[in-house]
Amino acid sequence: MxxxxxxxxxxxxxxxxxxxxxxxxxxxxxxxxxxxxxxxxxxxxxxxxxxxxxxxxxxxxxxxxxxxxxKKDQIGESLGQFVEENFLSEDVVVAKLDSARIAQKAGAWLAKPASAERVATEGAALIRGLFAVLDDDAVQGVIESMARKHLLDPPWGPPVGGIAERIFAEGHHHRLVDLLVDRAADWVDANYAVVTRVVAQRSPTWVPRLVDGVVGDRVHAEFSKFIRAVQNDPRHDVRLAIDKYLRDLAQDLQHRPETIAKAEEIKEQLLDDPRVRDLTARTWVTIKQALLDAVNDPASDLTTNFKAIIRDFGSRLTHDAELSGRMNRWLADGASYFVRTYRREIAGVISETVGRWDAEETSRKIELQxxxxxxxxxxxxxxxxxxxxxxxxxxxxxxxx
Incomplete structure (x- = not known):
């Protein structure tokens, strides 16, 4: 030209x-x-x-x-200011997002099986890449520190006692007591010979066998009668004693120093340092291997369910006006915050980039355009x-x- x-x-x-x-x-x-x-x-x-x-x-x-x-630097500053004032404006961004109907368009895309497959594939690649860069020792260290902070360091007695108190007050433990009593009754019914043999073994040697048999039979009958009474009477003394014991235990776990100390001792015995490290290591390895197996298998339950969730979510975004409207408002609010907070930094990229250009090179680039x-x-x-x-x-x- x-x-x-x-x-x-x-x-x-x-x-x-x-x-x-x-x-x-x-x-x-x-x-x-x-x-x-x-x-x-x-x-x-x-x-x-x-x-x-x-x-x-x-x-x-x-x-x-x-x-x-x-005027290269002034041009860059003016261009950045122009973009900041005219493009990175909250009103402009919100109006554009409102007209774009992003939630409905995203929902229509996600509802397609091919799109759900694409999202699952990209998600699997992301998980594999994340596991590839994560250091197992570092992750285990984080899990261990979280376990210590939230599980081991706080005393167990008061929170366990508080939970137990609510459980016992509402009677949720009665089913467990019923189960134990039923199992005891079944055991007694099925072990007549055991009861009579124990009685015979405990009786003096000079007692005739016939007497041992009669006593054993009597003991078994009384034992069975006692268990049936506990089983059939919700207000039996044994049940009331169990309730009182459990309520007292819940109170002691919260307020009695000796019981709290005993709970701490049990905790330390159950979860000492080697056990905690072993638990966190096995937890991480299990989670990691399970996720990798799931994402590497397109027919796994995790992958199949994830695709179904994606399609269902896309369908809801498309047909549920309230949900799509809420999503659009969230996007608009997020964009408004981002623009309001960072628009000066975004516009500054333009002026800083132009400022780093060589003057003659800038002139040549603009002239070519x-x-x-x-x-x-x-x-x-x-x-x-x-x-x-x-x-x-x-x-x-x-x-x-």
Whole structure:
């Protein structure tokens, strides 16, 4: 385009020289000369204007030329400010999100089986990549520290006692007592021989066998009768004694130092340091292996259920106006907060990036982007100048002869 614009100037210069040389012999060439003269003036003026944007014309440091290299930093700051004020505005962003109906579009996409498959595939790749970069020892250390902070360091007595007190007050333990009594009754019914044998073993050697048998039978009958009574009477003394014992235990776990200390001792015996480390290691290995097996198997329950959840969520977003409206409001609120908080930093990226550019390189990049249109300005200036020169000469000749 530069060659075309400059070539047009050269053509007009040749026309001007030829017309100027021959105009005395051919008076009509005066109009050609005037048009060529005006065209050259317009071409030279627009060449100067276009060139002055990017460099000094012919290397001469004329004031107010090479505008872009000199004003590069100011241009970057102005561009960043323009973007911040006109594009990173809460009103603009919210209005755009409202019109975009992102939740409905995302829901329509997620409801498709192929989309759910894509999300599952990308999620599996993310999980595999996450496990690849995670250090097992570091993760186990985090799990162990969390276990110590939330499980081992706090005393067990008061919280366990508080939970137990609510359970016992509401009678939830009665089912467990019923189960134990039923099992005891079943055992007694099924172990007559055991009861009679124990009685015989405990009786003196001088007692006749017949007496042992009678006593054993009596003991078994009374034992069975006692268990049946406990089993059938919700207000039996044994049941009431168990309730009282459990309520007292719940209170002691909360308020009695000796019982609290005993609970702490039991905790330390159950979960000493080696056991905690072993528990956290096995927990992490189990979770990691289970997830890897699930994501590596497209037919696993986890993958299948995840795809179904994705499709169901997409369908709900598409058809549930309340849910999609709530999602759109969340997106708008999140975008508003992000723009309100970070728009200066985002716009600053533009000015900082432009500020790091070399001045001449910046000028060249901009010229490559808009230079073609600027060369059209030179061509248009040549044409307009030619027409203006012809018109002016024609009017002057008509008026002044």
């Amino acid at each position: 530069k060659t075309l614009a400059t070539g047009l100037l050269g053509v007009l210069a040749v026309v001007f020289v030829a017309a100027f040389a021959l105009q005395d012999s051919y008076p009509w060439l005066q109009y050609v000369r005037a048009a060529a003269e005006g065209g050259m003036v317009g071409a030279l003026a627009d060449w100067f204007a276009v060139t002055a944007l990017f460099k000094h014309p012919m290397g001469v440091p004329i004031p107010h030329t090479a505008i872009i290299p000199r 808009v230079g073609k249109d600027l060369q059209f300005i030179r061509i248009n200036g040549t044409v307009v100048g030619s027409l203006a020169g012809l018109l002016i000469f024609t009017l002057a000749t008509a008026v002044f002869g």
